[in-house]
Amino acid sequence: MNALTPALEIPSVEPGTLGACPVAPDALQGIKRQQTNPSRWRGGNWQAFAGELQGLGVELSESIAARGAYATDAGGTAYGLPHGVVVARSAQQVSNLLKAAQAHRVPVTVRGGGLTTEGESVAFGGVLLDMTGMSKVLAIDAAGLTVRTQAGIFWHSLAEELRRENLDYLSAPLNLTSSVGGTLGVGGIDVNSARLGCSADQAVALQVVTPTGEIVECSDTHNAELFERVILGYGQFGVITEATLKVRPYTPLRMHYYYYSSLRTAIEDLQLLDRNDASDYSGILTILDCAVNLLVAFDSVEREAAFRARWESRLRGHGEFGFGLRMLGRYALRPWKLGEALFLLGRKRELFPELRRPEYMRDGVMLDRTVVFSRAVWKFWGGRQMVIPDLATSADKFADAVERGNAVCRKYFPHYTLYCVGIRLRPDHREHYEMSCIPPDAEEWAYGCEFEPMTNGRAYSRDHLQSFKNAIYDIGVDIGASYYRFGGMMKGYIRRVFGDTLVERHLAMKRKADPAMILNRDVIF
Amino acid sequence: MFGSRSGTAAARAGHAACSGCSLCLLVCPTWRSTHDPRMTPEGRAKALQHGATAEDLRASVESCTLCGACEPVCPEQIDLVGMTLDLRARLADAEAVAASQERMKARTPIPPVSALRLVLAGPALTAKADALGKIARLLDARACADDGADIAHALQSGTPIPPGRLEGFLSGLRNAKTLYVEDGFWMRHLRAWLPKLRMVGLGEALSLLATVRGALRKTDLYVIDTRAYHVDYERLVGHYDRLRAERACSFNLDLQRIAIPTATQSAWILKGRSVERIVVERQEDGEAFLQHGGYPVVHVAELADH
Numbered sequence: 001m002n003a004l005t006p007a008l009e010i011p012s013v014e015p016g017t018l019g020a021c022p023v024a025p026d027a028l029q030g031i032k033r034q035q036t037n038p039s040r041w042r043g044g045n046w047q048a049f050a051g052e053l054q055g056l057g058v059e060l061s062e063s064i065a066a067r068g069a070y071a072t073d074a075g076g077t078a079y080g081l082p083h084g085v086v087v088a089r090s091a092q093q094v095s096n097l098l099k100a101a102q103a104h105r106v107p108v109t110v111r112g113g114g115l116t117t118e119g120e121s122v123a124f125g126g127v128l129l130d131m132t133g134m135s136k137v138l139a140i141d142a143a144g145l146t147v148r149t150q151a152g153i154f155w156h157s158l159a160e161e162l163r164r165e166n167l168d169y170l171s172a173p174l175n176l177t178s179s180v181g182g183t184l185g186v187g188g189i190d191v192n193s194a195r196l197g198c199s200a201d202q203a204v205a206l207q208v209v210t211p212t213g214e215i216v217e218c219s220d221t222h223n224a225e226l227f228e229r230v231i232l233g234y235g236q237f238g239v240i241t242e243a244t245l246k247v248r249p250y251t252p253l254r255m256h257y258y259y260y261s262s263l264r265t266a267i268e269d270l271q272l273l274d275r276n277d278a279s280d281y282s283g284i285l286t287i288l289d290c291a292v293n294l295l296v297a298f299d300s301v302e303r304e305a306a307f308r309a310r311w312e313s314r315l316r317g318h319g320e321f322g323f324g325l326r327m328l329g330r331y332a333l334r335p336w337k338l339g340e341a342l343f344l345l346g347r348k349r350e351l352f353p354e355l356r357r358p359e360y361m362r363d364g365v366m367l368d369r370t371v372v373f374s375r376a377v378w379k380f381w382g383g384r385q386m387v388i389p390d391l392a393t394s395a396d397k398f399a400d401a402v403e404r405g406n407a408v409c410r411k412y413f414p415h416y417t418l419y420c421v422g423i424r425l426r427p428d429h430r431e432h433y434e435m436s437c438i439p440p441d442a443e444e445w446a447y448g449c450e451f452e453p454m455t456n457g458r459a460y461s462r463d464h465l466q467s468f469k470n471a472i473y474d475i476g477v478d479i480g481a482s483y484y485r486f487g488g489m490m491k492g493y494i495r496r497v498f499g500d501t502l503v504e505r506h507l508a509m510k511r512k513a514d515p516a517m518i519l520n521r522d523v524i525f
Numbered sequence: 526m527f528g529s530r531s532g533t534a535a536a537r538a539g540h541a542a543c544s545g546c547s548l549c550l551l552v553c554p555t556w557r558s559t560h561d562p563r564m565t566p567e568g569r570a571k572a573l574q575h576g577a578t579a580e581d582l583r584a585s586v587e588s589c590t591l592c593g594a595c596e597p598v599c600p601e602q603i604d605l606v607g608m609t610l611d612l613r614a615r616l617a618d619a620e621a622v623a624a625s626q627e628r629m630k631a632r633t634p635i636p637p638v639s640a641l642r643l644v645l646a647g648p649a650l651t652a653k654a655d656a657l658g659k660i661a662r663l664l665d666a667r668a669c670a671d672d673g674a675d676i677a678h679a680l681q682s683g684t685p686i687p688p689g690r691l692e693g694f695l696s697g698l699r700n701a702k703t704l705y706v707e708d709g710f711w712m713r714h715l716r717a718w719l720p721k722l723r724m725v726g727l728g729e730a731l732s733l734l735a736t737v738r739g740a741l742r743k744t745d746l747y748v749i750d751t752r753a754y755h756v757d758y759e760r761l762v763g764h765y766d767r768l769r770a771e772r773a774c775s776f777n778l779d780l781q782r783i784a785i786p787t788a789t790q791s792a793w794i795l796k797g798r799s800v801e802r803i804v805v806e807r808q809e810d811g812e813a814f815l816q817h818g819g820y821p822v823v824h825v826a827e828l829a830d831h
Contacts, residue, residue, distance in 0.1 A: 063577075065572040069563060071574070071575045087562070087563075132550070133561065134560075152560075154550070156551055159780060160780055164797030359766040359782045368781075382544055383544055386544075
């Protein structure tokens with residue numbers, strides 16, 4: 001240490017109190033940050049805590065084999081080890097854990113599918129609570145169209161059970177292994193969200209273990225304030241142990257694809273369909289900004305026929321053959337873009353057969369859309385490192401946001417994908433949406449776009465990836481948007497987009513609900 | 526590197542490639558019965574990535590049924606079964622090795638059967654000489670004289686196989702052109718040892734017979750041998766899909782078209798299905814379904830009688 005350089009002092013601050021941010025200048029330089037947990041938890045009281053858990057019959061695994069399995073999340077850029085792991089088995093066990101954690105001030109990080117990308121489900125010390133141990137479907141009410149399930153279950157496991165009753169969930173992320181509880185805590189979007197809303201809005205009632213260990217049932221009419229905070233609450237106000245969800249009769253899908261070379265035109269057409277309830281499923285998936293695919297699908301022949309009669313002619317996209325011809329002409333006139341053309345062609349050759357695998361189709365109808373899309377997502381976009389910054393805006397700001405985000409992608413990566421969907425909002429759930437991925441100015445629909453680099457095995461530095469994310473998130477600050485992934489490493493943006501007043505109000509609620517600030521403490525505040 | 530299968534046409538990645546997607550959990554029978562992520566291929570791969578030793582993973586490694594359902598769903602194409610077998614080889618203690626060697630020494634050498642087409646049956650089918658003889662006749666083949674049960678046991682438990690014993694077993698297969706294999710587990714090894722030998726799952730071979738296909742009914746539950754199916758998934762998913770389209774029977778397939786193993790999941794396979802008869806490719810699978818009662822269970826070869 002140079003004698004002229006003062007040592008970086010990390011103040012000793014009790015958990016739950018505010019101190020100066022000790023983080024050295026980094027990729028978030030210039031962003032005002034305040035942390036409630038200014039230093040990593042170093043294991044104080046661990047032995048006493050572990051002893052108490054043993055006395056309560058809560059199995060705590062401290063081996064490297066158990067802890068190492070949770071060292072990172074799907075993002076693969078945040079790494080941390082818990083001191084111990086608890087696999088959830090019952091609400092009572094979770095309650096015992098949280099009561100002991102409050103008493104000993106031990107952080108508890110809750111993990112479902114672990115599909116966070118900013119380290120939100122990575123434990124930097126303390127206990128990692130793996131909710132996937134609670135994965136049973138408890139009751140299916142086929143007449144009332146609801147299901148009661150333990151909340152650690154993967155959406156796909158739930159779908160397997162529902163299908164035996166010829167039922168399906170309403171909407172869920174297209175990846176198969178998001179957990180129900182984790183999704184209800186952050187949102188969850190699907191290609192039918194423009195019609196059915198985000199996954200979190202499917203919840204009818206929840207069983208929640210509060211940060212102080214009370215087991216509480218809540219809904220819009222019962223303990224409504226807790227329900228309001230837990231839904232889209234990023235795990236700050238309780239652990240969801242059971243959920244009652246709306247379900248629907250299962251239907252296979254009639255898919256249509258329209259191809260565009262303009263993002264704005266495709267977005268305008270997407271919003272046209274959404275505004276007019278012209279399709280059951282809609283979304284945009286791109287290869288760079290050259291091949292923009294508007295996906296439109298239907299649950300019934302009648303809905304498909306109505307679309308064809310009234311709306312299809314108004315879409316400005318092309319069929320696969322027509323679009324192929326246009327692209328041929330475009331690249332013939334721009335031979336210096338041959339590399340890009342070859343990439344598009346290669347991607348088409350690999351990806352399209354995956355979307356049409358015969359075992360998932362019957363008579364031209366797609367039987368298992370989540371399986372088809374999710375397998376393709378993992379196969380073509382998965383990997384040890386996944387960076388997926390996003391922007392969520394009101395309908396009128398969306399095209400601008402996507403075009404600006406697209407320019408950032410162009411600058412940082414040779415290849416990338418954009419995924420855009422609408423999210424139908426529930427007017428009666430406006431309170432749920434406060435300080436969430438739903439932007440405050442959105443009316444009727446919010447729109448989300450994920451900006452996903454295709455790294456193709458190439459390694460990028462954390463700084464490069466962080467700079468990319470910051471550039472996307474800065475757009476959100478500039479235009480007044482929100483984000484789906486605003487926790488973990490991106491939490492510096494929370495105060496920038498929502499403002500100190502709102503964040504302080506939520507922080508005060510958090511302190512009241514979680515006096516020792518133990519539950520998912522590094523995620524939001 | 527655990528499980529990295531290289532030098533073959535189907536080179537696959539090792540445990541370091543695991544990205545933690547959890548797709549293998551969705552199809553893992555051990556996961557379904559324990560709901561403990563440590564007892565899964567992903568749990569083992571991630572633990573190995575972060576410093577665990579084979580000994581740390583003993584309980585997890587021993588819990589694996591080697592059904593192979595995890596491999597076709599792995600987007601990173603990791604040799605997950607190979608990883609588990611490698612770990613078992615590390616964990617095989619002296620006692621297990623000695624017992625395995627003793628079992629092999631005790632075997633009386635069997636003169637090989639010479640035929641162009643052979644059937645390699647598992648222990649349950651081998652014990653039913655009449656049934657095995659009938660299957661061999663249906664396929665115009667002969668049953669292997671040496672069923673290699675001791676070798677199969679050694680492969681699955683990770684104990685070494687004396688070169689002499691292995692050579693003795695393989696020499697009985699070398700003159701054949703086609704081998705019908707009842708337990709698909711054999712395929713991953715035999716393809717490496719005898720790359721020129723054509724290997725077909727016994728279930729697949731029988732289900733290609735017109736008499737067998739013709740006897741399948743809409744109300745049948747057809748139980749595919751999981752190991753044979755998963756080792757040749759990309760080809761067989763189409764084969765069974767065509768069979769479904771032709772006969773409209775149901776299968777022990779989940780929504781990803783992965784075969785659900787019967788050992789601990791026969792009740793789940795039956796849940797919510799309208800079934801009048803169960804048709805099995807493996808003798809052992811039939812026994813798993815008998816405990817549920819009420820359903821006639823027949824081997825796929827028996828359909829040729831109808």
